[in-house]
Amino acid sequence: MWQQLREELHPQGLEIVTVALDTGGVAAARPFIEAANSTHPSLLDQAHQLDELFGIVNVPSGVWINEEGQIVRPPETAYPRRPSFLDREIPADTPPELAARMRLPKQIRIEAEKYIAALRDWVSKGAASRYALSPDEVIERSRPRPLEEAQAAAHFELGQYLYREDRVEEAIIQFREAHRLQPANWTYKRQAWSLNDPTQGPNSVYEGDWASDVIKIGAENYYEKLDM
């Protein structure tokens, strides 16, 4: 997904590092990495360390880091181009309820052009780019982490650990608690739902599912509007 942009911007001093947040490990992430024919570092974060380190609550999220190792933009929605799910055809004979679920992704707001234009600006101008934020702005714009959300992170980590140990029932208890404490964290929800059912459809294990939860907030709010 990022290879083309990497080829364009690597000669100008940018490296792209992709990180798969996948409890499912190599088996889950490798097919996508191979299909992408990437030459940039393509990492696997099986334990979701980055969620906590940077405050990531949905994917894809991009973080900009300058030559000195300083973050100049905290996590925000990062698409390199218009994703194919916006243009997916829904066959005319699809049952109405299913068709309604299939239309949801098409209503998600994606601001790929704006994001990539800003990225190009930063790569060419560096600190002088108006998109490069000061350290204080970076901290200020990073997500607030109230105590409940710190607790949610701990429960999610326990859930993943237990899941990897094949203690699925115990893992579900921890995932449910993480969802309760931080309902706006799509990473916690989608990861847990997908381990139960790859389609993330209606289920009896968790309180919600992808389509129901997106309808609740409105598909246009699935990603926050870019502030750039």
Next chain:
Amino acid sequence: MIVKSLEISPRELLDQTGWELKPQGACKGDVCIPLPEDIYTHQGQVKVELLARRLNMPLVRAGENNLWALGPQGGGKALATAYAPDFLLPDLVNNRDFQLSELRGQKVLLVAWASW
């Protein structure tokens, strides 16, 4: 971080959470939080419960098991400093471990994605 004992080594704490124990306290980037002198056991291990209280990190136990997770600092922002936290993760393209700090001197776009 996952904890199976309430006494851990400072090295483990640093690798798993980015908090480094220095004479002036627990430090991450340009932030340091003072710690009481009795934070260490006689064997030089860190007392996790005491550390968790001082740093406002939740320590959550899984049922009755000797299994806990020490969560991130609560009550502030996800980023306490603009210094990018370092991490070590496997690179599936080059089949080696990758550390973010290797790219010092270059601009980096770090993108988190998922298969799900």
